[in-house]
Amino acid sequence: MDKLVKGKTIQLANGKTVTEKRSWVPVYVLLILIFTWLAMDVTRFNFSTLMTRGSQFFVILGDMMPPNWGFLNRVWQPLFDTIKMSLLGSLVGALVAMPLALLASANIVNNRFIAGFFKLFLSVLRTLPTLVTALIATFIFGLGTMAGTLAIFLFTVAYVGKLTYEQIESLDMSTFYALESMGLTRLQAFRYAVLPEILPTYLSTSLFNFEGNLRYASILGYVGAGGLGIILNERLGWREYANVGTILVVLVVTVALIESLSEYCRRKLQ
Numbered sequence: 001m002d003k004l005v006k007g008k009t010i011q012l013a014n015g016k017t018v019t020e021k022r023s024w025v026p027v028y029v030l031l032i033l034i035f036t037w038l039a040m041d042v043t044r045f046n047f048s049t050l051m052t053r054g055s056q057f058f059v060i061l062g063d064m065m066p067p068n069w070g071f072l073n074r075v076w077q078p079l080f081d082t083i084k085m086s087l088l089g090s091l092v093g094a095l096v097a098m099p100l101a102l103l104a105s106a107n108i109v110n111n112r113f114i115a116g117f118f119k120l121f122l123s124v125l126r127t128l129p130t131l132v133t134a135l136i137a138t139f140i141f142g143l144g145t146m147a148g149t150l151a152i153f154l155f156t157v158a159y160v161g162k163l164t165y166e167q168i169e170s171l172d173m174s175t176f177y178a179l180e181s182m183g184l185t186r187l188q189a190f191r192y193a194v195l196p197e198i199l200p201t202y203l204s205t206s207l208f209n210f211e212g213n214l215r216y217a218s219i220l221g222y223v224g225a226g227g228l229g230i231i232l233n234e235r236l237g238w239r240e241y242a243n244v245g246t247i248l249v250v251l252v253v254t255v256a257l258i259e260s261l262s263e264y265c266r267r268k269l270q
Contacts, residue, residue, distance in 0.1 A: 064245030071243045074231065075250050082227035085148045086214040093156025094206040100157065101164035107173050108190065125158035130216050134225040148225030152213045163205050167198050200269045207262045214258055218251055
């Protein structure tokens with residue numbers, strides 16, 4: 001780009017001539033502003049509406065305070081359903097992700113077709129939004145936590161599987177090949193040479209994924225997949241904002257506790 005627009009020529013004291021580099025920051029800023037304006041125009045984003053109606057957010061927030069603590073008895077069971085969906089889907093998904101990551105690792109299978117197929121499979125899974133997967137699952141398995149668990153399971157397989165095979169492919173495989181040359185099978189060589197290298201990161205990734213799945217599971221009830229989302233959707237529909245406040249407080253505290261526990265475990269794994 002410097003060749004398109006020449007910078008200012010400067011004559012130094014020693015007689016040497018140099019060309020000052022042209023800064024393209026103003027051009028980049030202008031392009032960002034243009035694309036932002038185009039995006040606002042296409043999406044019909046309106047600042048005046050945001051300013052005039054945005055105050056309603058604080059009105060609703062005020063209606064949520066104080067929460068209706070008498071509603072807690074109705075929250076516990078959906079909360080446990082949300083935790084169970086997240087835990088089961090994350091656990092089984094992480095276990096399934098490991099063999100799929102092996103098959104997607106070109107330096108393990110030594111077959112580009114097989115590795116490419118499983119990489120494509122994991123990529124396709126990652127493109128499916130969790131809410132859409134849960135909605136499809138409700139048509140197959142009916143309303144309830146089964147659909148939510150399946151959606152979380154598929155997301156976990158894709159997320160953990162992709163990060164794991166990327167880590168495997170970045171490893172130095174000299175020890176792996178040395179063990180193979182000594183007569184060990186490929187699976188045995190993986191167990192002794194590769195698994196100890198990737199296990200801490202694999203477990204840390206699985207824990208981090210569980211944190212995110214807990215938040216996702218709390219809204220899967222909007223499509224009938226069980227958990228807190230069902231009663232949250234109901235209470236919002238009935239404008240029972242004090243009960244909504246109770247649900248949100250319980251959810252925030254639960255997520256904070258699980259994140260703290262997960263962070264502690266991940267620090268121990270490092």
